Each structure stands twice: as C-alpha cells, then as structure tokens.
Amino acid sequence: MSSSPRPSKFLFAAFVMTLVFGAATFGNLPGPVTSTGSQVVNGVVFNFADYPSLTHEQVAAFNYVRGLVNQPLERWDGWNIGSGVYYLVHYQLAFMSYAIERMFEVTSGYRTSYYSDVAYNLVKKMNTTEAEYTNASIESMEWTRPVIGYSNWTQYYYPDPIHPDANDVYTGGFRGPANIMWTGHYALMELLYERNFHNSTFYDEYSWYMQDWNNSLTTDGLGHPRASGIWECGLIPCQPYAIWVQCNTIPLYFTELYDNLHGTDWMETGMWDYGLNFIEANMTDQYGLYTDEYFVQEPMGFHQLGDGPVQEFPGKRLDPYVNDGRPLLEGYGVAWSLLFIEYTEPNVTAEDYPVFLEHYSKDISADQLCMIDTYHNPGKFDTYDMLCNLYAVALAQQMGDLVTRDRIANFIYSPYNKVWSADGRSMHWDTTAVEPFLQSSLAYGWLWATVPVSVKALADARPADFWNYPYISSADDDNIWIYQAQWDPIKQGFVLNVRVDKTATLTFSNFASEPTAYSGGYPLPPLTPVGGSDYALTLSPGTYQLVLTTGG
Amino acid sequence: MSEQVHTSSSRRLSLAQRFLIQNSNAIAWTLVTSAAGTGVFIAFSVLPEPYIMIDLFKIGLLPALAIITTAGAIRGPLAGLLTGYLGTLLYGLFAFGTVVTLSLNAVGFGIMGFVVGLGHYDFNNGRSLAKLSIVSSIGLLLATLVVVAIGLTVEVYAGLVAIRFVMLPLLTEGLPSVFLLTPLFAWAWLFLYSKILSRTG
Numbered sequence: 164m165s166s167s168p169r170p171s172k173f174l175f176a177a178f179v180m181t182l183v184f185g186a187a188t189f190g191n192l193p194g195p196v197t198s199t200g201s202q203v204v205n206g207v208v209f210n211f212a213d214y215p216s217l218t219h220e221q222v223a224a225f226n227y228v229r230g231l232v233n234q235p236l237e238r239w240d241g242w243n244i245g246s247g248v249y250y251l252v253h254y255q256l257a258f259m260s261y262a263i264e265r266m267f268e269v270t271s272g273y274r275t276s277y278y279s280d281v282a283y284n285l286v287k288k289m290n291t292t293e294a295e296y297t298n299a300s301i302e303s304m305e306w307t308r309p310v311i312g313y314s315n316w317t318q319y320y321y322p323d324p325i326h327p328d329a330n331d332v333y334t335g336g337f338r339g340p341a342n343i344m345w346t347g348h349y350a351l352m353e354l355l356y357e358r359n360f361h362n363s364t365f366y367d368e369y370s371w372y373m374q375d376w377n378n379s380l381t382t383d384g385l386g387h388p389r390a391s392g393i394w395e396c397g398l399i400p401c402q403p404y405a406i407w408v409q410c411n412t413i414p415l416y417f418t419e420l421y422d423n424l425h426g427t428d429w430m431e432t433g434m435w436d437y438g439l440n441f442i443e444a445n446m447t448d449q450y451g452l453y454t455d456e457y458f459v460q461e462p463m464g465f466h467q468l469g470d471g472p473v474q475e476f477p478g479k480r481l482d483p484y485v486n487d488g489r490p491l492l493e494g495y496g497v498a499w500s501l502l503f504i505e506y507t508e509p510n511v512t513a514e515d516y517p518v519f520l521e522h523y524s525k526d527i528s529a530d531q532l533c534m535i536d537t538y539h540n541p542g543k544f545d546t547y548d549m550l551c552n553l554y555a556v557a558l559a560q561q562m563g564d565l566v567t568r569d570r571i572a573n574f575i576y577s578p579y580n581k582v583w584s585a586d587g588r589s590m591h592w593d594t595t596a597v598e599p600f601l602q603s604s605l606a607y608g609w610l611w612a613t614v615p616v617s618v619k620a621l622a623d624a625r626p627a628d629f630w631n632y633p634y635i636s637s638a639d640d641d642n643i644w645i646y647q648a649q650w651d652p653i654k655q656g657f658v659l660n661v662r663v664d665k666t667a668t669l670t671f672s673n674f675a676s677e678p679t680a681y682s683g684g685y686p687l688p689p690l691t692p693v694g695g696s697d698y699a700l701t702l703s704p705g706t707y708q709l710v711l712t713t714g715g
Numbered sequence: 716m717s718e719q720v721h722t723s724s725s726r727r728l729s730l731a732q733r734f735l736i737q738n739s740n741a742i743a744w745t746l747v748t749s750a751a752g753t754g755v756f757i758a759f760s761v762l763p764e765p766y767i768m769i770d771l772f773k774i775g776l777l778p779a780l781a782i783i784t785t786a787g788a789i790r791g792p793l794a795g796l797l798t799g800y801l802g803t804l805l806y807g808l809f810a811f812g813t814v815v816t817l818s819l820n821a822v823g824f825g826i827m828g829f830v831v832g833l834g835h836y837d838f839n840n841g842r843s844l845a846k847l848s849i850v851s852s853i854g855l856l857l858a859t860l861v862v863v864a865i866g867l868t869v870e871v872y873a874g875l876v877a878i879r880f881v882m883l884p885l886l887t888e889g890l891p892s893v894f895l896l897t898p899l900f901a902w903a904w905l906f907l908y909s910k911i912l913s914r915t916g
Contacts, residue, residue: 167909167910168905171839171844173841177894177896177899188774190765191765191768525872529806529807529813544876570811577884578771
C-alpha cells in the first residue's frame with residue numbers, strides 16, 4: 164500500500180471493454196423535458212410552467228402516428244396487421260383517436276390541418292365498408308371476419324335470432340344496435356372531433372347514434388317504452404348475445420360529452436340508470452370489480468364446458484381457467500371501464516382503483532409494475548395482459564398516480580428500442596422482434612400514457628367563448644415543434660413554446676387587433692397582416708418561448 | 716482501515732473476522748462502507764441507464780450492480796449484503812415509494828454482495844481482479860436465481876414475464892456490468908485510498 168497502485172493488463176482490458184461496450188449500447192435515454200421559463204409583458208407575468216406542455220418525444224410519436232394514418236383509407240402500410248389481430252384494428256383506430264384528441268387539448272391554441280387531418284382520417288378509416296374496400300375495410304375486419312366470439316352473428320334478431328316474427332327486433336348489421344364495440348367508438352371519435360375542431364362535420368351522424376342508443380336503452384325496440392331496454396339489462400351488446408361493461412362506458416361517456424357540447428339533457432332522463440345499476444348488481448366480482456362478458460342469451464353455436472358448472476343464460480360467463488362457477492375476468496376491461504366511467508361515477512373509480520391495483524398487478528422491480536389480465540390465472544401472459552397494461556397506464560395517469568403510471572410505462576416500453584426517422588421528425592418503438600402489430604399501439608400509447616390531459620377531462624366541452632380566442636390557424640407544420648400553444652383568457656396573452664427547424668410562418672386568427680410577440684419580455688418585429696383578423700409570424704430556426712398580446 | 720483490503724492468507728479467520736465485525740472499530744467501518752455503498756447505489760440507480768435491445772436481449776451497463784459487488788470486495792460479506800439489500804430496498808422506497816415483494820427481491824441482491832465479500836482480493840493484482848470479476852458474475856447469477864424464484868413463487872407472475880422481463884435483462888445487463896465494472900471500481904477505490912493515505916502520511 165506504500166506505493167501508488169498500477170493498473171494491470173486485466174484492468175486495462177476491462178477498461179477498454181467497458182468503453183467499447185458502453186459506447187455500443189448507448190441509447191434509449193429518456194427524452195428531453197420541455198423547458199419553461201417566465202417573462203413579464205406589460206407588467207403581467209407569464210410563467211410557462213403554469214401551462215400544460217408536450218415533450219419533444221410526444222410530438223415525435225404523434226408524427227409517427229400521423230404517417231400511419233395519413234395514407235389512402237384502404238392502405239395500412241406500417242400497421243403490421245397479421246391475420247390473428249383483425250378484430251383489434253378498429254380498437255387501434257379508436258384509442259389512437261382518443262390519445263391524440265387528448266394531446267390536442269394540451270396545445271388547444273394550435274388547430275391547423277396538421278392535427279385535424281389526422282383526427283378526420285381516423286374517423287374515415289374507422290368507417291371503411293366492405294363494399295368499397297373489401298378485405299381492407301374495418302367492416303370486414305371487425306364484423307364479417309371476426310376471430311373472436313361465435314359465428315353467424317352478422318344477421319341477427321332478438322330474442323329469436325333464427326325464426327323471427329313481429330315480436331323480434333332486428334339487431335344485426337355492422338352499424339346495427341348490437342355492435343356497440345364499433346358504433347360506440349365510431350360515434351365518440353366523431354364527437355371528440357367536434358369537441359376539438361367545432362365545425363359540425365359529423366353532427367348529424369353522431370346525433371343519430373345518440374337517438375338510437377336512447378331507443379335501445381329505454382324501449383323494447385318495437386316502439387314501446389321499457390326501462391330495461393331491448394335486452395332487458397339497460398345496456399347494449401357488442402355481439403348480439405353478450406354485453407361488456409367497458410364497451411358500454413364508451414356510449415355512456417359519449418352521452419355526457421354530447422350533453423355538455425350541445426346543451427341537451429340525455430343523462431338527466433335516466434337512460435343509463437338501469438344499466439349502471441345492472442352492472443353493479445350483475446357484472447362484478449367479490450371485490451366489486453367488473454367481470455368479463457354477460458350473456459343476455461345463449462349464443463348460436465355455444466358449447467358447454469365438458470365438466471364443471473353449467474353456463475346459465477342469462478348470466479355471467481363462467482371462467483374456464485378455474486371452472487368452478489366463478490365468473491370470467493378481464494383486467495383490461497376493468498381498467499378501461501374505470502377510465503371512462505369516472506366522469507359519471509367518480510366514487511366508483513376512486514374506490515375501485517386501489518382494489519384493482521391490489522388484485523391485478525405484479526411487482527417486477529422497483530421501477531416496473533406489470534398488470535395482468537386475470538388474477539384467476541396469473542401464470543399466463545398474452546395479448547390481453549398487455550392490453551391491461553396499456554389501459555392501466557392511462558388510468559393511473561388519470562388518477563394522478565404518476566408513480567404507478569411510470570412503473571407500468573417502464574414495463575411496457577423498456578423492452579424496445581426507440582427509432583428516430585432520418586429527418587428527426589418522428590419516433591417509434593421497434594417491436595418487430597416481438598409483435599409487429601404492437602408498434603403502432605406503443606406509438607400512440609406514449610401519448611395515451613403521458614400527455615397531461617386525462618380522458619375524463621375531455622368529457623367537458625370547451626367554454627363557449629373559447630372559439631373566439633386567438634389561435635394558430637395555419638403554419639409550416641413540418642418545420643416546427645409546438646410544445647405549448649394556448650390563449651390565456653385571464654391574462655389576455657397567447658403562450659407559445661415552439662422549436663423551429665427551418666424558417667417557418669405561423670398564421671394567427673381571432674386577434675382583435677395587431678398583436679405583438681414578446682420574447683424574454685422584449686417585442687419582436689411586428690407580425691404581418693394577412694387579411695381579416697389574421698396575422699403571420701415568421702420565425703427563423705431556434706427555440707422560442709413567446710407571448711403574443713394586443714395590450715401595451 | 717488497514718484490514719480493509721483483503722490479501723490472500725492461509726490464516727483461519729473467525730466468523731467475526733471474516734465478516735469484519737470483530738471489534739467496534741471494524742463494525743463501524745463495515746457499517747460506514749455499507750452506508751456509503753447504499754448511497755452510491757441509489758445515486759447510480761436514479762440516473763438514466765442507456766441500453767439497446769437486440770431482439771429480446773437488453774444490452775447495457777448497470778453501474779449500480781457493480782457498487783454492490785465492490786462494497787463486498789472492499790469490506791467483506793456483511794457490507795456486501797447490507798449494500799445490496801438496503802440499496803435495493805431504499806431505492807424502491809425513495810424513487811417509487813414501493814417495497815417489492817416484501818423486500819425479498821432486495822435479499823437477492825444482498826446475497827450477491829455477500830458472496831463476493833466471502834472472497835479475498837488484492838486490488839493491485841490483475842489475477843486477483845480477474846477472480847473478483849468471476850466471483851461477481853457468480854454472485855449475479857445467484858441473485859438472478861433468487862429474484863426469479865421469488866417472482867415465480869411469492870409474487871406469482873408468469874413464467875414468460877420471469878424470463879423476458881426479469882431474468883434476461885438481469886443477465887444481459889448484469890453480467891457485463893459486474894464483470895467489467897467491479898474491478899474498475901475496486902481499483903479506483905484502491906487508488907483513491909492510497910492517495911488519501913499518502914497525504915495523511
């Protein structure tokens with residue numbers, strides 16, 4: 164110990180190998196956080212940290228999603244749709260839509276075609292018909308080529324599916340009343356588009372669904388009032404013979420938003436009361452958490468299990484894993500339901516969330532939490548377990564439980580490499596080594612998991628005056644990254660946090676008079692009037708935190 | 716501190732000597748080393764860890780794991796055990812407010828430090844450092860076995876999860892980490908220690 168230690172050959176080799184190994188494996192670090200400062204404009208303090216923001220990675224993930232969506236309706240390049248996942252594609256479209264609509268709310272003052280085209284094209288893609296697009300249509304993938312459920316349910320009457328008479332209601336068809344797993348999502352996608360872009364594009368169609376669901380839930384389908392609706396459970400089936408809680412939370416949520424947007428009172432009529440009570444009485448487990456499907460009648464082609472309890476109709480579907488009379492479970496359905504039902508029943512979600520975590524989660528490590536599909540069979544891990552993680556991560560975000568959100572997100576995302584496009588504009592996680600179909604899910608899933616606006620928050624309409632606020636109506640979208648963009652109606656200033664890659668022009672509408680853009684509290688050169696109430700701001704490459712105001 | 720660096724010895728040591736808790740001074744240094752190791756472990760764990768995926772294999776370096784083995788190599792099995800156990804436990808508590816599987820996972824990493832601490836090493840000798848790398852790798856394998864066994868039997872997660880999300884990452888990140896970084900950290904410690912000694916005369 165008296166002399167200075169000298170490195171040995173082994174140590175030198177270990178050092179060199181560490182450098183080489185470390186350099187070769189340097190990747191997948193967390194993306195940068197959005198910088199937020201503050202500035203004083205005309206004596207008013209604008210602290211950018213007070214406003215919601217997007218990260219660089221969130222915008223890059225959106226750009227990847229944008230590339231997937233903005234192609235001809237029958238094209239699915241990059242979606243990696245294998246034959247076993249047809250039945251999931253329309254869910255991809257729906258939840259992709261919900262994820263990006265939440266993102267749009269973060270930057271509510273940025274409403275160019277860059278955002279609206281993606282939302283519009285998702286709606287159109289969701290409604291592709293077999294007649295027009297054959298096997299590439301959602302009608303084919305979701306309705307006529309199902310790989311789940313039972314056959315022979317494309318044409319259906321209730322209650323007698325085979326020999327109907329005047330007492331039976333026609334409930335078949337892609338857009339029919341017994342396909343809430345498509346109609347609910349389709350209408351909600353349209354309604355969210357209206358909420359965020361306010362141009363009545365889909366008003367007639369989604370309003371028709373509002374009426375149709377009211378008819379299904381409050382009449383016998385033949386023109387006579389009945390509180391329990393056509394299926395005498397106050398709920399709407401996905402397949403003509405079975406109902407799911409989560410699928411019904413979509414039209415329930417739709418009804419809340421419809422009322423908030425259009426000043427109607429569908430919820431107050433009690434159209435969902437019977438169904439919500441039915442769920443609590445008939446579709447929960449011993450912990451009060453939602454169970455899997457409930458049969459309203461026996462499906463055509465149903466086979467009882469060889470041994471064990473007999474499946475009853477109507478009744479909860481029995482769990483084949485345990486085969487002891489307990490109901491079938493689905494963790495993803497619980498997470499999805501709690502996510503969408505919170506607006507209507509906040510106490511249910513608040514009480515059930517910790518119970519859900521207790522029974523449906525597994526600790527992997529301090530930084531990773533894995534959600535499972537069923538506590539009856541924790542030894543399996545398949546598509547439905549991954550779905551449970553994808554829904555639970557957004558639920559945790561909505562509940563403000565960011566630690567759980569981050570732990571689930573770590574579990575979901577850590578096994579994949581981030582891949583950036585050559586131009587640095589888009590990013591996705593490469594899942595091709597495991598499940599190629601997952602790639603699009605993880606791209607929008609990043610927004611779904613992390614943008615700071617919840618599903619619940621979108622059920623509220625924007626204030627009526629919102630549509631008079633100044634906003635960015637057009638821009639050189641492909642040259643910029645918008646992290647923050649919103650009008651502050653109290654401080655009467657437009658907050659803009661933007662990175663500019665190449666010189667870009669942004670056009671603002673709705674300013675009452677010529678605005679001035681401030682950076683660091685100092686005015687920039689005047690904006691250019693471009694007709695009407697529109698003013699153009701041209702920015703050279705750089706990152707800007709700007710406040711635009713007409714005061715001073 | 717002179718007994719901190721173990722040298723090969725044919726003497727038979729008592730259990731207390733082997734664990735470096737034979738007197739109050741030794742106990743104090745063992746606890747200080749454990750506390751310092753725990754702190755550095757947490758600091759390394761909190762830092763983002765770069766990695767790349769090659770198919771199902773997560774490849775990268777986890778310096779925190781090498782802190783556990785280094786603590787064991789410097790100050791014996793008890794220091795290794797405490798650094799691995801407390802470091803893993805407290806990192807979970809501080810960073811995520813959670814204790815994973817009744818802290819049994821942390822025991823796995825404690826065992827790794829313990830196993831490494833059972834050996835004797837001369838940090839100024841290449842062959843001894845190579846031995847340290849090998850023993851550290853064996854400790855990592857034992858930790859992986861313990862963590863996976865606890866996951867399958869106590870936490871009860873799926874075999875696929877155990878293999879893909881626990882065992883493979885621990886092996887493909889852990890093995891290169893403890894094999895390469897433990898001798899580097901140990902020698903760096905020896906270097907600093909000798910500098911401190913030379914300054915204090």
